Amino acid sequence: MTATVIGVLLVVGPLAWLVQRDRREARALSTRAYVQSLVDRTLGGESFVTVHVTPRGLWTTGQVIVSVPGGWEWMVESVWPVLMARVPRGYELVVRRGGSANHRPRHPEGSRGEPRAAPAAHREVGRGRLT
Secondary structure, three states, rough: OOHHHHHHHHHHHHHHOOOOOOHHHHHHHHHHHHHHHHHHHHOOOOOOEEEEEEOOOOOOOEEEEEEEEEOOHHHHHHHHHHHHHHHHEEEEEEEEEEEOOOOOOOOHHHOOOOOOOOOOEEEEOOOOEEE
């Protein structure tokens, strides 16, 4: 009798754990699709904003990670209110910004014919000239 119970637990236990893990991952993927669709709708199409979701665990909260390249932070600023209102309970909202970009794009609403400020002068390495 006890050998049968132990044998059943050795087979059913790992299967139940795998089923539960698959369900958590499926929920994370559906959350990712939902948040990405919110971002795309808010920005009017696909953009440089990416969404990654880590599933919730038994003792951990899930994370919705929104990433944007350096110089494109205005995209996150425009979707921030929607994300704060719609990220599901039990998930942390994390925003990651890429490294600084050489060419910093402007927000499209800020391009009303105003002249752009010239980039700050910098020294060329090894020559001592201003470029």
